[in-house]
Amino acid sequence: MVELGISFATIRSLLVFFAPILIPRAINFYRTIRATLAQRPSPRPLPSSTSRSLNVLFVTITIFLVLSFPFNPHAPDANIFSLTRSRLNTPTDVIFNRLARYRPNNTLTAADMLLRSKLTSIGARKVYLRFGPDTLTSCQFCSLDNVDSYLLYHLPFNTLLPHLFHMLVLGLVTSRPFGGQEVARWRNKFAIAGLALAAIDLYTVTTYDPVQSAQAAVRAGQILPPSLYNQITLIRPLALSIFDGICAGLIYLSATNRFFFTPPSQSEQVDQLVSTSMNSLAGTSSKLHALSVTRNAVVRDKVLKDRDDEYWRTVVAMNGENMGVGNIWEEEEVVRAMSRAMAGQGDVDLAGLGVNAGEYVNGVTAGLER
Structure with missing residues (x-):
């Protein structure tokens, strides 16, 4: 049987000498690996x-x-x-x-x-x-x-x-x-x-x-x-x-x-932000372009143009009449009805109305908040 040339006392002496150096480094390495794994995001689907x-x-x-x-x-x-x-x-x-x-x-x-x-x-x-x-x-x-x-x-x-x-x-x-x-x-x-x-x-x-x-x-x-x-x-x-x-x-x-996994660098984050902003601007520009095309189509068509002019003439006439009578929102019955509705005593579902209004605004302004 071959005997080892290193005795237990020698091993103990080496451990006493190197332990104060190696153990803190091992603990720091373990903490670094653990922190890296904790920051790792959840798995995602494979990009196209x-x-x-x-x-x-x-x-x-x-x-x-x-x-x-x-x-x-x-x-x-x-x-x-x-x-x-x-x-x-x-x-x-x-x-x-x-x-x-x-x-x-x-x-x-x-x-x-x-x-x-x-x-x-x-x-x-x-x-x-x-x-x-x-x-x-x-x-x-x-x-x-x-x-x-x-x-x-x-x-x-x-x-x-x-x-x-x-x-x-x-x-x-x-x-x-x-x-x-x-x-x-x-x-x-x-x-x-x-x-x-x-x-x-x-x-x-x-x-x-x-x-x-x-x-x-x-x-x-x-x-x-x-x-x-x-x-x-x-x-x-x-x-x-x-x-x-x-x-x-x-x-x-x-x-x-x-x-x-490596977190994105500052330049990559800036590029991603610029790309998101450009996509939002492109979506807004396309919506404005669609509105302009629709407006041009209305103006060029005689029947639609007459209906549009008639609508605005009616609006102007109604506003002229209201100016002599007074603002409808200031009438006493309207004020009492609004007070009852805000207090929840009417038949108006304010919560549902607010949700519907919020969904409408979010749909119209989709992408602009980014």
Whole structure:
């Protein structure tokens, strides 16, 4: 049994020394977390702009996940060394004679014949395992004396293009006009993480040699050699799919105020107030415009114009008559009736009248109080 070199007395001495420093900090940290959680608002529905970004991420997650399956239409062809159970030093004729058994009518295809003409040395087989058959057979300027030439041919379309497409998707879904403020706050973080993932992939493809990094038995021709090209072609979309899934989860949690909530800054509050004021002014302007249109329609129509003029002539005539008689509100019967109504002795429901009047005023002036 292995005995620990730290005794109980030593642990007690350390606790006595560090406890006065660590315990207050731990309590303050706990209070800070508790205050932050207490200020967090209740969860809200997902905004429409954020939902649009999540839909795009869901589509890209599905695409990358399908591309990570070995049986998808764009999956790389099986490694001929694993397919034919051949080792690194197996003669070329033996490898392709075995390969012909897996082809229709036991006949090699044109692509197999082209690969057979290239796969004649250990160096070419290392390039095949590292960069795949297309790079080995299609590159016109590459040479086995300079393996970096195959790397330059392989990187743009096989490594950089998927990550470039991925960064474009991240830029789209985290843009403020497309996804809103809730998603835009993650823009820099997602961009840095996406670039880091691309750098790891680029470093792996650039520096990793599946033969030199494998067991000594692979180089000695005792066991089957692994194919970096086949492995990373399927791992890359799987990693991008997982990455986008994590991004979608973070966006959902922050947009619905379930986690990662940050109170709006002063500038955001000012922008929200200005936006609310502009919406209120726009609503008022539209109501005034509708009133102006209605007034113009009345004035332009002869029948409506005559009725409007007749109404106002009648009002003016009634006011002229009342001026000689006196104000109706000052008559004794009217004053007594109003006093009884205000005292609740009449049949008038003042509470209901007040509610109706308030609803009418609120409907007419909707938006103006903001």
